[in-house]
Amino acid sequence: MSADALIDIRDVTKTYGAGETAVHALRGVSLRVDAGDYVAVMGSSGSGKSTLMNILGCLDVPTRGEYWLDGNNVAQLSEDQQALVRGRKIGFVFQSFNLIPRTTALANVELPLTYAHLRRAERRRRATHALELVGLADRTDHRPNQLSGGQQQRVAIARALATEPRILLADEPTGNLDAQSTDEVLGMFDELNAEGRTIVVITHETEVAARARRLVRVADGRIVADEVTR
Amino acid sequence: MTPRDLLGAALRGLSANKLRSLLTVLGVSIGVGAVIVLVAVGNGSGKAVQSRLEAMGTNLLTVSTSGGGGGFARGQAGPSAQQYALTLADVAALSDKNLAPDVASVAPVMTTSGTATNGDTSYTINQVIGTTPAYLPATNTPVGSGQAFTQQDVDAAARVIVLGQTTASELFGRAQAAVGQTVKLGAVDFEVRGVLASKDSTGFNDPNATAIVPISTLRATQAGYGALSQIVVQAAGKDRVDLAQAEVTQLLTARHQVPADQTSPFRITNSAQILQTSQDTAATFTALLATVAAISLVVGGIGVTNIMLVTVTERTREIGIRKALGARRRTILGQFLIEATLLSLIGGAAGVGAALIVTRFQLAGVEPVLVPSSIGLALGVSAAVGLFFGSMPAHRAAGLRPIDALRHE
Ligand SMILES: Nc1ncnc2c1ncn2[C@@H]1O[C@H](COP(=O)(O)OP(=O)(O)OP(=O)(O)O)[C@@H](O)[C@H]1O
Ligand SMILES: [Mg+2]
Numbered sequence: 001m002s003a004d005a006l007i008d009i010r011d012v013t014k015t016y017g018a019g020e021t022a023v024h025a026l027r028g029v030s031l032r033v034d035a036g037d038y039v040a041v042m043g044s045s046g047s048g049k050s051t052l053m054n055i056l057g058c059l060d061v062p063t064r065g066e067y068w069l070d071g072n073n074v075a076q077l078s079e080d081q082q083a084l085v086r087g088r089k090i091g092f093v094f095q096s097f098n099l100i101p102r103t104t105a106l107a108n109v110e111l112p113l114t115y116a117h118l119r120r121a122e123r124r125r126r127a128t129h130a131l132e133l134v135g136l137a138d139r140t141d142h143r144p145n146q147l148s149g150g151q152q153q154r155v156a157i158a159r160a161l162a163t164e165p166r167i168l169l170a171d172e173p174t175g176n177l178d179a180q181s182t183d184e185v186l187g188m189f190d191e192l193n194a195e196g197r198t199i200v201v202i203t204h205e206t207e208v209a210a211r212a213r214r215l216v217r218v219a220d221g222r223i224v225a226d227e228v229t230r
Numbered sequence: 231m232t233p234r235d236l237l238g239a240a241l242r243g244l245s246a247n248k249l250r251s252l253l254t255v256l257g258v259s260i261g262v263g264a265v266i267v268l269v270a271v272g273n274g275s276g277k278a279v280q281s282r283l284e285a286m287g288t289n290l291l292t293v294s295t296s297g298g299g300g301g302f303a304r305g306q307a308g309p310s311a312q313q314y315a316l317t318l319a320d321v322a323a324l325s326d327k328n329l330a331p332d333v334a335s336v337a338p339v340m341t342t343s344g345t346a347t348n349g350d351t352s353y354t355i356n357q358v359i360g361t362t363p364a365y366l367p368a369t370n371t372p373v374g375s376g377q378a379f380t381q382q383d384v385d386a387a388a389r390v391i392v393l394g395q396t397t398a399s400e401l402f403g404r405a406q407a408a409v410g411q412t413v414k415l416g417a418v419d420f421e422v423r424g425v426l427a428s429k430d431s432t433g434f435n436d437p438n439a440t441a442i443v444p445i446s447t448l449r450a451t452q453a454g455y456g457a458l459s460q461i462v463v464q465a466a467g468k469d470r471v472d473l474a475q476a477e478v479t480q481l482l483t484a485r486h487q488v489p490a491d492q493t494s495p496f497r498i499t500n501s502a503q504i505l506q507t508s509q510d511t512a513a514t515f516t517a518l519l520a521t522v523a524a525i526s527l528v529v530g531g532i533g534v535t536n537i538m539l540v541t542v543t544e545r546t547r548e549i550g551i552r553k554a555l556g557a558r559r560r561t562i563l564g565q566f567l568i569e570a571t572l573l574s575l576i577g578g579a580a581g582v583g584a585a586l587i588v589t590r591f592q593l594a595g596v597e598p599v600l601v602p603s604s605i606g607l608a609l610g611v612s613a614a615v616g617l618f619f620g621s622m623p624a625h626r627a628a629g630l631r632p633i634d635a636l637r638h639e
Contacts, residue, residue, distance in 0.1 A: 059554055060633040080558050086632070087556015098551045098636065102246050114235050115556040159555070 004071060006167065006198055007033040007056060012065030013221075014051050025051040026062070027221035033200065035166065038193045040209035041202045043218035049202045050095070050171055052218065056200065057092045057169050058082050070166075087115045091160030093170035095202075097152045099144040099159075105131060106140040109159045116163055130158040134188065150181040157185065161192070168192060170201040174208055186211050236561075240568040243541070251573060254537045258577025258612050259584060261530030265523035265608040266585035270598035272516025277599050279508045283501065285370055285430055289334070289471050290501040291463040293478060296494075314486050314495040315457030318445075323481055324463060330481060332466050332474040337365035338445055339460040342453045346401060346441065347414045353400040357440045358415065360448025361462075368464040376409035376424025379444055387446040391420040394440035398425045415441070418451045471502045520604075527608065530577065531615030535622065538570050542623040549627050550635025562628040563621075570620020571613055578612035 014026040025048045033039055043049050054060040055067060058074055067074040069085065077085065086092075091112075099108050109127040118126070131140055134154040144152055153176060160168055168189070174182040182205075190211060193199050201212065209215050210229070217225035244251045295314050316338075323329060324336045340360040346353050359365070362384050366373065379390045391413065393401070398408040408422045420443065429437040449455055465474035475498055482488075482496050542549075549562055582605055589598040627635070 054633050057554070058632075059636070060631065083553065083556050083558040086554060092554055094554075094636075098547075098554070100548050100551055103242070111552065112555040115552075115558070115561065163556075 005032040006035040008068040012062040040212035091165035095171040130162040255577040257533035258530040259581035261527035262581025262608040268519035269604040274599040276512030289465040293461040330477040332470040334466040335364040360445035374427035384444040395438035535619035546638035553632040566624035574616025
């Protein structure tokens with residue numbers, strides 16, 4: 001691993017609540033991910049995977065420890081700069097899709113492009129292209145409630161890809177998908193990684209983890225194993 | 231995000247819940263409309279009172295002896311009533327430019343009532359006024375058809391008469407037909423010189439049920455040589471009414487030798503004062519109406535706040551998603567503020583539109599008169615209400631950490 005890793009978290013802890021009822025979701029995690037890496041994170045339920053992913057995505061802040069992203073200490077970025085990082089560098093695929101209701105697939109995918117101040121025509125072009133990539137060119141005007149679970153997940157992936165982020169963070173992206181859809185999504189991840197994008201994916205499924213180059217195992221808020229698999 | 235994108239997002243947000251947005255808009259529009267309409271009604275009633283009083287004659291002083299013209303002054307014995315009776319000599323003194331420089335014209339008034347007949351038709355005139363030609367301009371009583379009588383008619387005690395509209399039409403069918411005809415008042419024949427223009431009522435009596443004759447003729451044929459009922463004095467200008475009043479008081483006090491320790495036996499009503507009093511009353515009335523309207527505007531504003539609170543709470547998760555996708559604090563803030571302001575402005579515009587229509591009609595007997603500044607004020611306040619009340623929930627939403635917003639149930 002080089003000294004200037006893309007993702008570098010150092011001895012990060014995350015505690016929810018305080019005193020008797022405090023929950024220690026992360027108990028000192030250090031992890032470095034180089035640009036272009038493909039990492040799978042596995043662990044039992046409640047082990048702290050989502051907590052870790054939220055911190056990596058700048059959606060949450062660690063209780064203790066540092067997070068360096070692309071050479072910047074995230075804690076020292078202003079609120080607006082963090083928004084900029086979320087919008088430009090990171091694409092997030094949520095476990096529960098998190099599409100905006102009552103809004104078409106196309107508008108959902110255009111949203112991060114809007115926040116990145118792209119012009120209208122360019123937004124339209126890129127969003128349409130991203131939806132084509134996930135095979136939903138014929139569903140652009142459908143609202144989330146008019147799409148199947150797998151289709152919604154693919155819209156979410158298209159949305160994460162639209163800004164062409166350097167890092168793709170995916171929290172159980174195939175948890176709601178059948179074998180066929182899972183295969184399609186994984187194929188997409190392979191292509192993205194081949195383009196040089198960094199991917200961190202949380203999963204319970206060994207077949208998903210098998211596609212990654214590196215497997216990190218989390219248990220009870222700690223990293224218990226970290227091995228290169230391919 | 232361009233302004234157009236922000237506007238689009240706000241419109242989508244509002245149209246996502248059409249009925250709720252509509253009801254909120256309705257609340258604001260009622261508030262705004264109420265402000266404009268009620269202020270217009272207050273203003274209109276003030277204007278109506280003013281124009282009625284102006285019809286009575288401006289710069290007008292009406293002098294009478296307390297206790298009624300020519301009768302016994304209150305608490306006074308006969309001789310002092312005689313002492314304070316208004317006479318034609320008083321009129322002559324008041325007309326003297328050296329003694330009363332701020333008086334423009336003076337007219338004596340003697341009134342009686344009588345029955346006028348034209349052949350078989352007869353009509354009882356409540357007010358037969360004996361006066362001089364100066365009376366008509368001073369009391370703002372123009373002649374509609376024919377002519378007024380002249381000073382020569384007064385000097386000669388000519389038997390000429392000018393009829394009010396009602397009197398003329400009662401006697402001759404058509405008011406214009408009266409000119410040149412003859413009417414009998416009591417036992418005396420009068421030639422009709424003219425008919426007065428129609429006057430709006432200022433009280434319970436019909437101001438058109440009158441007849442005016444030269445004062446000399448009235449004294450000779452109807453009323454005898456008693457005291458004058460009134461003296462009508464027109465001041466030389468709007469700002470000289472008070473001066474004229476002082477001169478009149480002083481002159482009459484001196485002429486009738488009123489003791490210094492006695493309250494003045496002369497009653498002088500000042501049309502400018504009455505006008506001022508009624509304008510003050512109208513202003514109070516308008517302020518009262520505006521207050522009621524302002525309350526409804528505030529209630530509308532609370533409606534906007536309530537809806538924004540509900541909307542923001544309901545859409546907290548959406549806010550979390552937007553933040554996760556790179557939305558900045560001020561973008562979120564902007565979206566919700568624009569939504570709130572749009573609600574208020576659409577409501578405001580609807581309110582103005584409704585008010586413009588409603589104020590075309592008479593309301594409670596009042597012709598509303600729009601106050602342009604009330605439109606601007608109501609619109610401005612409604613936009614400010616939207617911004618102010620909308621900003622509270624919007625700030626709360628925009629300040630959330632993405633993960634907290636996303637976890638919101
Ligand atoms: N907002 C919170 N408040 C309190 N405790 C929390 C909160 N979020 C997570 N936790 C706790 O932190 C621990 C780790 O949660 P996390 O969501 O990271 O688990 P996970 O590994 O993603 O599990 P899963 O595989 O089921 O998604 C859990 O014990 C959970 O109860
Ligand atoms: Mg999880």
